[in-house]
Amino acid sequence: MIKSITGTKDILPAEIPYWQRLESIVEKIFSSFNYKEIRTPVFEETNLFVRSIGEETDIVGKEMYTFNDKSNASITLKPEMTASVARAFIEHSFGKLQPLNKFYYISPMFRQERPQAGRQRQFHQFGGEALGSASPLLDAEIIIIAFRILASLNLKDLTVKINSLGVPSSRENYKNILRNHLDGKKNQLSEDSRKRFDKNILRIFDSKVESDQEIIKDAPVLIDFIDEESKKDFELVKTLLKQSKVPFEVDTKLVRGLDYYTKTTFEIVSGKVGSQNALCGGGRYDLLIEQLGGAPTPGVGFAAGMERILLACQNEKSLNLPGEKIDLYITRVDEDLTQKVFELAVYFRQESLIVEFDYLGRSVKAQMREANKLNARFVLFVGGEEFKSKKLILKIMATGEQKEYPLEELNEIKSFIYDEVYKSYPNY
RNA sequence: GUGAGCGUAGCUCAGUUGGUUAGAGUAUCAGGUUGUGGCCCUGAGGGUCAUGGGUUCAAUCCCCAUCGCUCACCCCA
Known part of the structure; x- marks a missing residue:
């Protein structure tokens, strides 16, 4: 791999x-x-x-x-x-x-x-x-x-x-003072700090070795110079x-x-x-x-x-982000309505709602489980019985309540979802 | 670059003092009567036990090497 x-x-x-x-x-x-x-x-x-x-x-x-x-x-x-x-x-x-x-x-x-x-x-x-x-x-x-x-x-x-x-000039001046101060104790320093002594003496202050800290404890400090x-x-x-x-x-x-x-x-x-x-x-x-x-x-x-x-x-745990939600999950009740679901999804997505549906031909139950997992606010059922009489059912997931809409009135569904979403998220 | 620890299912981890078909939880998928979620129940799929070599009648388990991961040093964000 x-x-x-x-x-x-x-x-x-x-x-x-x-x-x-x-x-x-x-x-x-x-x-x-x-x-x-x-x-x-x-x-x-x-x-x-x-x-x-x-x-x-x-x-x-x-x-x-x-x-x-x-x-x-x-x-x-x-x-x-x-x-x-x-x-x-x-x-x-x-x-x-x-x-x-x-x-x-x-x-x-x-x-x-x-x-x-x-x-x-x-x-x-x-x-x-x-x-x-x-x-x-x-x-x-x-x-x-x-x-x-x-x-x-x-x-x-x-x-x-x-x-x-x-x-730089005052710093160079200070480095000399520090070098003079530490010169006698150079061989008591750790190996790393001895290298620092030659390369970049200021960095000795960063050392985590206790004996080094002991040695530089009373060394002159840069800020005074x-x-x-x-x-x-x-x-x-x-x-x-x-x-x-x-x-x-x-x-x-x-x-x-x-x-x-x-x-x-x-x-x-x-x-x-x-x-x-x-x-x-x-x-x-x-x-x-x-x-x-x-x-x-x-x-x-x-x-x-x-x-x-x-x-x-x-x-x-300082960031408390809200869980991700989608606005609408469209459930297909009969297999032969897949294309209709696709068409509806494209329509609602154009209205800048977050919309998902089932691409895998799964059962209604599986689709509902999916809708729940995605935290869908609404589920739209496209199903045989009502579809024949040109109706769609919108389910409000939080309450379980269902409403019926004429197939021609997608606008009403859209407005209803907008209103509900806006109510819970004023800055949406 | 140096040191220590670790490497078993997608994820978190059990396990075998070396012995035939390697487990759990979780996640995934399906089902719990004909078209509806959350809880619950049932079932299924999923692992060359990091890789290669060695010891052994036998290794996921012991040894070595390699690779990877993690933490620390150095240094830096």
């Missing part, structure tokens, strides 16, 4: 309502902040990701789906979206059309890692990017949007963590978040793994999804656009993992 590729999953009809609910909330909330949707290709020139995410990162170093196409160009399936949005922003000269551009997206992403709870090789993210302003108003806005989407899904077990990485402007901006972000009633905590150890971040970074974690607990993460990247060859353009954004969010919703 051919199965889906490791780390990929089919999203089956039964789960689709949850995805659609999530997507519609994403669209609604981004739209209210006037972000515009953007869709980019699933693959890009490999170099785009190498240059934006950073050669030393794990994503670029070992997780990308990279291959050569027939003209021998190196192609990569997108592992994240910010690089692609930045590329499109530069390519289509958005910066020249207007000073500030706000985008959102919903898209599959690809990373070749070992799958586990909340992690797949093809997964889906939504996210937003605001390009063209260094104002902390946008840092706060981005965090508020992310939080509001999760809150709209009724998720409770959430922690918003924020931090500031400052500008960042430049004045970054400090001021960070204060404003915190004030704005408080104003908007977004609960957050400052996590001075929050260091994100992508090279392009500057100043504000944030993450929202859930206590309900296993060890891969980050539902979304993001921050400011004021140098990225320039680095990719565009005019200097500050930016801030975030990405959120949809599988993880839906996993949290499932584990918190």
Whole structure:
């Protein structure tokens, strides 16, 4: 049997309502902040990701789906979206059309890692990017949007963590201070952390090894060494978040793994999804656009993992979706009326009702069982006796009551169903 | 890439201290009198017990390998 590729999953009809609910909330909330949707290709020139995410990162170093196409160009399936949005922003000269551009997206992403709870090789993210302003108003806005989407899904077990990485010069300065501080204890660190010491010393703070945590407990923290402007901006972000009633905590150890971040970074974690607990993460990247060859353009954004969010919703039972219903099931009493049933179904479907009937030539009882299973609100009987006298019977499934209609008056049946459906679902 | 656990019907799982026709619940299909659902009852179909090899008179059960799944590490959404 051919199965889906490791780390990929089919999203089956039964789960689709949850995805659609999530997507519609994403669209609604981004739209209210006037972000515009953007869709980019699933693959890009490999170099785009190498240059934006950073050669030393794990994503670029070992997780990308990279291959050569027939003209021998190196192609990569997108592992994240910010690089692609930045590329499109530069390519289509958005910066020249207007000073500030706000985008959102919903898209599959690809990373070749070992799958586990909340992690797949093809997964889906939504996210937003605001390009063209260094104002902390946008840092706060981005965090508020992310939080509001999760809150709209009724998720409770959430922690918003924020931090500031400052500008590169102050960060480099701090790295030296940290390096000096840890130098004497380097060989007490875990093997992984010793590697981090040389490659990306900030990441030692992420270590889950207890002895590492012990060693860095009293190390100087980045936030105390960042430049004045970054400090001021960070204060404003915190004030704005408080104003908007977004609960957050400052996590001075929050260091994100992508090279392009500057100043504000944030993450929202859930206590309900296993060890891969980050539902979304993001921050400011004021140098990225320039680095990719565009005019200097500050930016801030975030990405959120949809599988993880839906996993949290499932584990918190936070989404209470109504059961699926169909409006009308048409039951054929005599076999030779199949064509008439088909004709009626096509007619009512044109009136935008959800209509089903039996294609398999089954008994009336089986058809009724099917109608019940599909949660049909109404059943229309097309049957010998009445049909000869040009009548149809409509059964209201909730009450069992039956009404008779002349075959000529399909309109009346339609209006009756409309009224009943509208009564129970005013927003139908 | 590393480590641990698991792989029996569509799904959730029993089971055999190795012995002839492998079970349950659920789902599916049919029926419970001639043309009507939900509950209930009856019956049916459905498994090369992941794959390949080994040990044995005999393997779904023991051993090895392969593949797959799951969780964790790394890292990230």
